[in-house]
Amino acid sequence: MKKVKKTTNKKNYTLDELKVMFDEFKAEVELDYHSYGILTPEAVRHIYHEFIKECQTNSKKRLLIITGRGAVVRPTIQKVLRSDKRIERYNIAGTFNGKSGAFEVILI
Numbered sequence: 782m783k784k785v786k787k788t789t790n791k792k793n794y795t796l797d798e799l800k801v802m803f804d805e806f807k808a809e810v811e812l813d814y815h816s817y818g819i820l821t822p823e824a825v826r827h828i829y830h831e832f833i834k835e836c837q838t839n840s841k842k843r844l845l846i847i848t849g850r851g852a853v854v855r856p857t858i859q860k861v862l863r864s865d866k867r868i869e870r871y872n873i874a875g876t877f878n879g880k881s882g883a884f885e886v887i888l889i
Contacts, residue, residue, distance in 0.1 A: 805877050806885040808845035810836060814854045815847065825857040833867055836888060842869075844886040847879055858884060 812832045814820070820828070829846070836844060848855040862871045867888055874883035 806845070806872075806875055807843060808878070808885065809841045809843045810839075811845035811847060813847040814858075815849060820854060822853060822857045825854050826861055829858060829861055833865070833888070837867070842888045844888065845874065845878055845883055846886055847883040850882045855882070862886065 812828070814825070814828070817824075817828065832844075832846075836842070846858060848858050862868055862884060869887045869889045871884050871886040873881055874885050878885060
């Protein structure tokens with residue numbers, strides 16, 4: 782009986798190729814709440830609004846807001862994003878940007 786050699790067409794993709802394949806969101810600037818320590822919802826909102834003002838001043842429209850998956854920052858930011866008229870759209874971050882621990886945001 783003849784042995785059949787199995788071949789695969791799997792390619793080893795580079796990280797850059799994978800990012801393009803998954804339509805990676807390219808942020809111009811990011812805000813990482815991990816660097817602030819423990820925050821109240823009021824402090825979260827204050828930091829957010831200051832960040833958005835700075836982005837508008839510097840003509841930055843594609844933002845990555847890293848919240849982590851905690852019980853204070855993430856839900857507070859999600860509420861703020863829903864109601865902020867300066868936001869064109871936002872999504873939960875993709876594979877290369879933190880998934881459910883971050884938001885990809887586009888300003889108007």
